Amino acid sequence: xxxxxxxxxxxxxxxxxxxxxxxxxxxxxxxxxxxxxxxxxxxxxxxxxxxxxxxxxxxxxxxxxxxxxxxxxxxxxxxxxxxxxxxxxxxxxxxxxxxxxxxxxxxxxxxxxxxxxxxxxxxxxxxxxxxxxxxxxxxxxxxxxxxxxxxxxxxxxxxxxxxxxxxxxxxxxxxxxxxxxxxxxxxxxxxxxxxxxxxxxxxxxxxxxxxxxxxxxxxxxxxxxxxxxxxxxxxxxxxxxxxxxxxxxxxxxxxxxxxxxxxxxxxxxxxxxxxxxxxxxxxxxxxxxxxxxxxxxxxxxxxxxxxxxxxxxxxxxxxxxxxxxxxxxxxxxxxxxxxxxxxxxxxxxxxxxxxxxxxxxxxxxxxxxxxxxxxxxxxxxxxxxxxxxxxxxxxxxxxxxxxxxxxxxxxxxxxxxxxxxxxxxxx
Amino acid sequence: xxxxxxxxxxxxxxxxxxxxxxxxxxxxxxxxxxxxxxxxxxxxxxxxxxxxxxxxxxxxxxxxxxxxxxxxxxxxxxxxxxxxxxxxxxxxxxxxxxxxxxxxxxx
Numbered sequence: 001x002x003x004x005x006x007x008x009x010x011x012x013x014x015x016x017x018x019x020x021x022x023x024x025x026x027x028x029x030x031x032x033x034x035x036x037x038x039x040x041x042x043x044x045x046x047x048x049x050x051x052x053x054x055x056x057x058x059x060x061x062x063x064x065x066x067x068x069x070x071x072x073x074x075x076x077x078x079x080x081x082x083x084x085x086x087x088x089x090x091x092x093x094x095x096x097x098x099x100x101x102x103x104x105x106x107x108x109x110x111x112x113x114x115x116x117x118x119x120x121x122x123x124x125x126x127x128x129x130x131x132x133x134x135x136x137x138x139x140x141x142x143x144x145x146x147x148x149x150x151x152x153x154x155x156x157x158x159x160x161x162x163x164x165x166x167x168x169x170x171x172x173x174x175x176x177x178x179x180x181x182x183x184x185x186x187x188x189x190x191x192x193x194x195x196x197x198x199x200x201x202x203x204x205x206x207x208x209x210x211x212x213x214x215x216x217x218x219x220x221x222x223x224x225x226x227x228x229x230x231x232x233x234x235x236x237x238x239x240x241x242x243x244x245x246x247x248x249x250x251x252x253x254x255x256x257x258x259x260x261x262x263x264x265x266x267x268x269x270x271x272x273x274x275x276x277x278x279x280x281x282x283x284x285x286x287x288x289x290x291x292x293x294x295x296x297x298x299x300x301x302x303x304x305x306x307x308x309x310x311x312x313x314x315x316x317x318x319x320x321x322x323x324x325x326x327x328x329x330x331x332x333x334x335x336x337x338x339x340x341x342x343x344x345x346x347x348x349x350x351x352x353x354x355x356x357x358x359x360x361x362x363x364x365x366x367x368x369x370x371x372x373x374x375x376x377x378x379x380x381x382x383x384x385x386x387x388x389x390x391x392x393x394x395x396x397x398x399x400x401x402x403x404x405x406x407x408x409x410x411x412x413x414x415x416x417x418x419x420x421x422x423x424x425x426x427x
Numbered sequence: 428x429x430x431x432x433x434x435x436x437x438x439x440x441x442x443x444x445x446x447x448x449x450x451x452x453x454x455x456x457x458x459x460x461x462x463x464x465x466x467x468x469x470x471x472x473x474x475x476x477x478x479x480x481x482x483x484x485x486x487x488x489x490x491x492x493x494x495x496x497x498x499x500x501x502x503x504x505x506x507x508x509x510x511x512x513x514x515x516x517x518x519x520x521x522x523x524x525x526x527x528x529x530x531x532x533x534x
Binding site: 074075077078081082083212213215216217277278279280340341344345347348351352362363 | 451452453454482483484485486487488490491494520521522524529532533534
């Protein structure tokens with residue numbers, strides 16, 4: 001194939017903006033699994049403990065959020081069919097996030113909510129604000145406002161609400177701001193992030209990317225709008241119930257709304273799969289599709305908890321619920337989509353300016369597929385075994401599961417850094 | 428999908444080169460993928476204009492595909508100026524993939 005570096009009418013987001021996010025997220029994933037391996041006992045205690053909070057925030061912010069921020073700087077122009085407004089704001093978003101996240105994680109790990117925690121929380125909020133401003137101006141500058149872009153934009157608004165609530169909760173530890181202790185607001189803070197940020201963003205972007213990678217003829221904007229309103233309606237009803245309270249049946253409303261959204265999304269992806277032109281689906285897209293199925297797991301758990309225990313008091317299930325979210329569908333889609341985006345960004349960087357000097361490798365050749373497969377096997381085994389360990393408070397299963405997830409993170413990092421350090425093969 | 432042109436003979440030569448331009452994500456050449464809409468030859472000014480599209484606007488690989496198209500054309504037509512014009516109306520759809528392309532993707 002021919003590659004040239006001549007003037008081009010299209011300018012994508014600068015790779016220098018995007019790549020640091022990928023590297024940071026990969027390392028954060030490794031750190032989270034190391035912390036988990038070092039403190040598997042945290043999974044047998046009440047979920048509000050120092051180690052569990054440190055692991056959760058490393059996963060939620062360092063892994064999930066930093067990866068999505070990085071990828072979306074590259075992919076948002078595809079969704080809005082316009083340019084990203086500012087590379088400087090993107091850099092600022094990375095710098096604030098990169099500084100703030102370890103401060104917060106350290107504060108949680110040492111269970112000290114003093115200045116380090118407060119400065120970390122402020123920095124994380126500044127990262128989100130930089131990102132939101134960048135996206136808002138980018139959207140205003142383009143005329144295309146489709147369901148994917150609106151979902152992604154709304155998700156970032158929810159992310160800001162989540163991090164602002166988080167900031168207030170950090171202060172609330174030292175100086176009472178709310179009427180109750182911070183632990184009371186934990187489920188509100190967590191669900192703002194899980195549903196508003198992660199679920200809405202992953203549905204919005206996944207509904208665009210997965211059919212695109214499948215080369216599917218299936219399109220259904222109406223269903224996607226339904227999903228959008230169901231997710232937002234579910235989250236808003238959850239907030240209202242959290243503030244004003246409600247009986248057993250009322251607490252099922254947000255679960256039902258979000259459950260319906262997840263079922264519709266699963267159906268959407270299945271139909272896209274059925275109407276695909278590309279019959280051979282690669283392992284990376286298969287993993288991303290698995291993640292769609294995994295969204296149902298925490299939903300089943302939460303329904304089980306509500307129906308069987310009529311309260312969220314059962315510790316093992318609450319911990320399992322959180323685990324299946326952060327190490328389940330959020331991790332699965334990142335493991336898959338990393339290798340559908342990162343190799344192409346690096347390929348563009350390395351080979352774009354080499355004008356027809358020889359045959360360039362396929363972007364998929366920038367990483368080792370056998371390592372990817374080992375990565376996914378260790379992930380799935382680790383996920384299942386650790387889930388079993390949480391349910392039974394079984395330390396042996398927890399150790400094996402955590403070990404496998406650590407192996408998964410190591411293999412993932414090997415592939416990611418192999419891509420990041422890829423040098424041109426053309427002499 | 429057939430490629431419109433005002434010079435069938437030279438267009439055949441051009442397409443031979445463009446068959447070597449591969450969409451890196453899909454692994455299929457841009458002609459069978461249906462990205463090339465038209466090739467216009469201006470003999471007076473020695474300019475060739477390739478009118479093409481991308482599978483999606485602001486495709487992250489778009490810059491490379493466009494540049495590779497220019498390079499492939501330049502190799503076949505050394506003394507011509509090559510211009511690539513990107514259009515998104517009509518938008519690309521999977522229906523534009525050729526029979527050969529569909530066979531490749533089904534394989």
